Amino acid sequence: DAKTTQPNSMESNEEEPVHLPCNHSTISGTDYIHWYRQLPSQGPEYVIHGLTSNVNNRMASLAIAEDRKSSTLILHRATLRDAAVYYCIPGNTGFQKLVFGTGTRLLVSP
């Protein structure tokens, strides 16, 4: 399993963009980069995933470095509801499990 490095915590103000970085220098060529988040007292929820190209969905954007050794999750306008722990998880298409690290705790202030 590829190892990941994420900041322990980050802070943002409401309605400002947030860039959450992740280093995954040991990622294999077939690994997708998955992002999940976990709101307080809830199970994790899927945010976005990608392989090489940048990806957008209604929740966030994912920017993947050209060498794929790092990626950035972008929340375009943070809301109070985005306060959560964000996990970056490499895994291939045939994955049988997600291996979670400790993630980044995002604090959002009004």
Place this chain on the structure above:
Amino acid sequence: DTGVSQDPRHKITKRGQNVTFRCDPISEHNRLYWYRQTLGQGPEFLTYFQNEAQLEKSRLLSDRFSAERPKGSFSTLEIQRTEQGDSAMYLCASSPPQWRVEGNTIYFGEGSWLTVV
């Protein structure tokens, strides 16, 4: 609500007692997972089923733990002779067949909190 359902949501038990958690995955999801999470840590993988077959078990799953998925639908996780160290949130998750558009997505339930006193 058609998400992953877990029962009970909270359980307090005395040390040495047995507990069982039930998980109902999303309909037509053939893959089912169990995770354990303690405060301040990310979820830790316990075991994985594809249909009724248990294909992978973590070393965390000691012989006091047993998981089943008898008909490839719901699953149970039983902990025998509970210990205080078993106190945690137990998360169930499911995912559709890999060939589906959402085959790369795992959907989690809200977890079952276990407190062993």
